[in-house]
Amino acid sequence: MEKERKAILEIEHLHLDYRIGGRFCHAVHDVSLTIHSGEILALVGESGCGKTQTALACMGLQPESAHIGKGKIYFEGRELLSQSKQQWNTLRGKGISMIFQEPMTALNPLVKVGKQIEENGRNHGLGKIQARESTLSMMEKVGLPDVGRLYSSYPHQLSGGMRQRIIIAMALINDPPLLIADEPTTALDVTIQKQIMSLMKTLNKELGTAIMLISHDLGVVSHLCDYVHIMYAGTIVENGPVHMILNKPLHPYTKGLLGSIPSYGKKDQRLDSIAGIVPSLENRPQVGCQFYNRCTQRMASCKNISPHATMRDGHMVACHLYPEEA
Numbered sequence: 544m545e546k547e548r549k550a551i552l553e554i555e556h557l558h559l560d561y562r563i564g565g566r567f568c569h570a571v572h573d574v575s576l577t578i579h580s581g582e583i584l585a586l587v588g589e590s591g592c593g594k595t596q597t598a599l600a601c602m603g604l605q606p607e608s609a610h611i612g613k614g615k616i617y618f619e620g621r622e623l624l625s626q627s628k629q630q631w632n633t634l635r636g637k638g639i640s641m642i643f644q645e646p647m648t649a650l651n652p653l654v655k656v657g658k659q660i661e662e663n664g665r666n667h668g669l670g671k672i673q674a675r676e677s678t679l680s681m682m683e684k685v686g687l688p689d690v691g692r693l694y695s696s697y698p699h700q701l702s703g704g705m706r707q708r709i710i711i712a713m714a715l716i717n718d719p720p721l722l723i724a725d726e727p728t729t730a731l732d733v734t735i736q737k738q739i740m741s742l743m744k745t746l747n748k749e750l751g752t753a754i755m756l757i758s759h760d761l762g763v764v765s766h767l768c769d770y771v772h773i774m775y776a777g778t779i780v781e782n783g784p785v786h787m788i789l790n791k792p793l794h795p796y797t798k799g800l801l802g803s804i805p806s807y808g809k810k811d812q813r814l815d816s817i818a819g820i821v822p823s824l825e826n827r828p829q830v831g832c833q834f835y836n837r838c839t840q841r842m843a844s845c846k847n848i849s850p851h852a853t854m855r856d857g858h859m860v861a862c863h864l865y866p867e868e869a
């Protein structure tokens with residue numbers, strides 16, 4: 544029997560703008576995605592594509608200068624963008640937890656790491672004894688050794704990988720249905736990166752936590768996630784189950800991202816990177832395809848007409864190369 548897929552997070556047509564030089568510029572433009580319980584969804588794109596802004600909006604943590612014009616975000620069916628400050632505070636940590644790009648900034652250097660995890664539990668209603676027990680058990684779940692001793696360590700006494708495990712334990716102590724992990728391994732070396740990624744997969748299976756994994760590296764997320772959304776210059780250009788995106792990428796941007804990964808690039812050939820960079824907000828085209836300037840397959844129509852999304856078998860692409868059915 545097929546498992547029931549319950550929507551945990553639904554983003555519908557989210558627009559997030561910044562006012563630059565007297566006009567609103569899109570950091571996030573018409574982004575929609577759904578994460579179901581227990582799933583891992585990756586949001587992938589180069590730096591500056593709007594991944595973090597999308598995640599921050601889900602936590603109500605976007606900068607004050609950000610303007611959310613259109614769009615809705617639902618968590619377990621409840622609309623978030625209209626909720627009160629107090630409701631946001633309850634949601635953060637208990638409903639949705641987020642691991643930020645700079646993990647060290649999440650830890651207080653003056654407080655023992657165990658205490659920091661425990662406090663997060665206490666903030667969301669755990670009693671003293673229960674919070675201590677849950678902390679030690681969560682420290683074990685994230686693969687930390689000798690947790691009784693480690694509880695009393697300070698952040699600087701731990702390795703980078705261990706600190707990241709502490710941060711994951713802190714994020715999961717209240718058993719949130721959804722974890723948003725924004726580039727959780729960028730500061731770590733490759734071996735530790737792999738260990739942390741495999742830990743996330745284990746925790747996803749054991750605890751049933753849904754994960755939105757943000758990364759610029761399609762290779763890193765490919766082994767881990769169920770669905771991938773590819774984001775370019777504020778918009779989702781392609782999405783689908785991970786095997787479809789890896790085996791049959793459609794959008795030239797996705798192909799470019801894959802071409803720069805050793806295991807997916809052309810065999811015995813130099814790896815290709817995508818020429819150019821993601822344009823800054825004020826330099827993004829107001830009409831046409833955002834990827835136009837960098838696309839190797841661009842056509843005349845791409846410059847002036849924005850591509851519509853087409854969908855087939857759960858695989859979405861927004862590109863003029865696929866005008867009707869993808």
Ligand SMILES: Nc1ncnc2c1ncn2[C@@H]1O[C@H](COP(=O)(O)OP(=O)(O)OP(=O)(O)O)[C@@H](O)[C@H]1O
Nearest residue numbers: 561570589590591592593594595596597606823824
């Ligand atoms: N406070 C701000 N004011 C104006 N523009 C901003 C602000 N914060 C972010 N931006 C812009 O919004 C765009 C999207 O940024 P975002 O951080 O979401 O990108 P990203 O895909 O997560 O990349 P990275 O991995 O580098 O964080 C970028 O062009 C960025 O410069």
